[in-house]
Amino acid sequence: MDLQQMRYVLAVAETANFTRAAERCHVVQSALSHQVARLEQELGAQLFERTSRRVRLTAAGEAFLPAARQALEAAERARAEVAAATGEIRGRLAVGSIPTLTAVDLPAVLQDYRRRYPRVRISLRAVSSERMVEQVRDGGLDAGFLGVPPGFRPQGVRDRALAHGRHVAVVGPDHPLAREREVDLRRIADETFVDFAEGSAARAQSDEAFAAAGLRREVAFEVSGVELMSRMVRHGLGIALLPAAFAADLHGLRSVPVTDGPERVERLIWSRFTPSPAASAFLALLDGRDGGGSAPRR
Known part of the structure; x- marks a missing residue:
């Protein structure tokens, strides 16, 4: 087997399609398919289950893929080390x-x-x-x-x-808290919150702060990104706790310092x-x- 065959197998596995894999590798499909078939013959096992509708890895293919990735990464690392030795x-x-x-x-x-x-x-x-x-x-x-x-x-x-910093309460411009100079966790505990998924490190910072203060809060909306979080706060669906330095750049929202708010490193x-x-x-x-x-x- 050679590295090019491994690249072809990896491309097919990632695209689940021989045509798209050939396009990614800049070869005609027949050449790619031939090389994959030669590799399968050498290994004595089918790497892919092929049907008219889909292509998916067999158990042998699943076993082959991690080692193939490691081999390709090792080859790339070897080339990079040689180049570095010559100053590039x-x-x-x-x-x-x-x-x-x-x-x-x-x-x-x-x-x-x-x-x-x-x-x-x-x-x-x-x-x-x-x-x-x-x-x-x-x-x-x-x-x-x-x-x-x-x-x-x-x-x-x-x-x-x-860096080390505290979170602030992020609220819409018309929210009653927008007029406050600062708040504490007890003051905002009864608000509805927009936050990240439970169990994530981003969520844990806020959960731990409320738990340490002996308070409970309602997280009604769990989101995966700050863009959606900001939009929901802007529409008045809840408030959020975000790092002060980041919140300062959120357009159309107000940041209110929280005296005993979550800390982040x-x-x-x-x-x-x-x-x-x-x-x-x-x-x-x-x-x-x-x-x-x-x-x-x-």
Whole structure:
């Protein structure tokens, strides 16, 4: 078997379609199908179940896929290491981030990074904090930006704190609280809330603050993103608790300080193993921007 065959198998698995996989790989479908069939013959097992309506992985295909991904990633890492030894940074950089990140101007950082290292393929994924730790630990992401309660420490990765702040109550312009200079949790406990899903790190910050104060609240609306949350607050369906620095930029809404409100720490995480050249360059760039001293340098 060779790496190209593995790429074809991966493309078919991700698209669930031989035609779309061939288009992604820039080859004719007959050539791709022939190579997949040759690989299946060599392995002595079918990787895909093919019908007129769908293509899906067999049990053998499910077993083959993780190792194929690892082989392709190892080959790409080898090329990147050789290039780095000759003074060129190339390869891929996969970064995860919460949508409410404020400690780092991530678009500006990525623009600077692309200017310095144009041969690196950059991808950015919006991921919840808890999933981001898992993906950095497993190698799916090179680095990630979390927003977590102060006592949270990610396991299996390296990390450092970037910023610490409090949440504010975010209300519509016509809400009675919009005229308040500040409130406490008891004052807002009877409000209807719009918040993230129960069990998520983004939700835990608020839940823990109310629990510590001995208060209960009603979260009537659970959403997955801040854009929908903002729209619902703007329409008067409830209020929200969001980081002060992020809430300040929400158009048409009012931010009211909460004296005993939730606290949040934004953390940078990266692999506990030796980063790739592309990841090392990214961490060094962040280190130079914020003066942090714990990100690894090559």
